[in-house]
Amino acid sequence: MLARSVARLMPDANIEKTSGSVLFDGTDILALGDRELQQHRRGRFVSMVFQDPLSYLNPTKRVGRQVAEALPREMSRNEQRIQVGKFFTRVGLPGDLVTQRRYPHELSGGMRQRVLIALALASSPRLLIADEPTTALDVTVQIQVLNTLEKLHRERDMALLVITHDLALVAELCDRVYVMYAGQIVESGDVRTLFANPKHPYTRGLLASIPNGRRYRAEGPPALVGSVPNLAALPSGCRFLPRCPHAFDKCDEMPPLRTLAPSSTSRCWLADPAEAAPLISRGAR
């Protein structure tokens, strides 16, 4: 949802009573008119890769043509083929015409995802948004695709925004992370710091739910109780309150997203030393 707003893919009619702005190099994308938006898109800034490549590729068009559509219109067919071939090799697909002339259904899941990445790259974006890019793929193929994304990011100095529920993927691929819960950012920070010392109880619970190593805990409390709240009936105060093991009186009030260090924030009263100290004497609720 957030990612779609950034790429401005949300239909305007769906956005009611929203506030705030999306800045790209200082331009507020949400405030752009249709024509300016067109220019912004053609200006090759943001591209997006989705979870299920089959539903984002046209089933009746050859994959090479689909990638070519993102290339400048002035280019001749022949030049386009050469360019598409280059993009294909860059994402680890055979760049030959045989592959370019295939239809989406003739490719495997991993290859389709690579086509989608090639398509996203064809407009030379400076930011690539990848929404669950490997969730639909097998584990050995997942590694290949992630490797490709990482290499592209490094070689082309392209920013990468990965949306995922897989914390291991975050740990292995990313530099910084934002943790969201029920429509809000609850914690953010540099990956190393956050994984070593998670501040928000939700982040801690998430990390504890991953079976790690060989020990299995058959007794004792589960890592996180309950499940994600209905967005139409959010609890008042902190949205994590009903599931939080450390909830106390103050949590009936929405905690602010507090800056703890230059790149680290947390939306929890306990991250505030003034609130956490008296709690020890009072005891948790």
Next chain:
Amino acid sequence: MSEVELRTGGPAVEPTGPPALAARNVSMAYRVNGGTRFGRKAIRLALDDVSVEIRDGEIVALVGESGCGKSTLTKLLLGLLRPTAGEVTHRGMPLSRLTKSDHRAYRREVQVVFQDPAASLNPRQRIWQALANVLQGHGVTDRARRDDRVFDLLASVGLTPPESFANRFPHELSGGQQQRVSIARAFATNPRLVIADEPLSALDVSVQAQILDLMIAHQQRTNAGYLIVTHDLNVVRAVADRVVVMYLGRVVESGIAAEVFDDPRHPYTRALLASRLGVDPTASRIRDRPTLPGDVPATTTIPSGCAFHPRCPVAQDICATATPALLPRGGVSLVACHFADR
């Protein structure tokens, strides 16, 4: 948080007598459209000479990527499909030759939890009805006793208070709660063996651990056998006694989970273990990971010889021509690779 004893592998009871459930050299071929032109049908070999057994009290994990035959094998073990060759036995008796009362015992003792809880519950049936039907089918006809049992079951899977859940429809529950109902339904007959086909993959990360806790607690309480089909190697590592690794319809490696994880012999098992992402950003980063070339081929075009040879980093000429047999290597591990000893 109490860390209980380390699961080191091996069933809690010494294996005596016939295994609770076993597949003996089963093969399964499907005829599918579209393999060849002009309407001829292609044969899709989903399983090729596979043997698996599950004994009382042990947790067996079945691991593999899409198209490896995990789901087909599950269906064979549940008696939902008949194998093209080989047989499935329950306590030593082939399913095809079970008497009526034996078959009822098999149905009672072997239960299943599917991947998608929403699809495995009847959307027009209230929760208590779903559970009561199972109980009635297995002879609990007294209404008062049945209702008590339904409430007990709901409470035992953490749906408390049970009164507030019993009268709801599946769509009124979250995914995790629906999966709890499926599990309660499986527990209703006091099963000796639970087959769980990807029980966690449709759930949120924070709910996965809860559901796994629930099943493992049941396993330890009742000493039932468990077959967990999964692609999540972290889960396998955490709970399984034995592990069976499949690739394109064949078992490529099987053995005590701890041994297979510490010393994988098949190159495919090694690749799978190497694709397991860790949660320590200081320990490993994606750019340093070796990758296997290529994708898992479709089961209509299984490569000759060892099916893994086109992607294998150690493949030699022999791998393209001769299919390696599943042979013992070292301890109890079985490995199907010409070069397992290297």
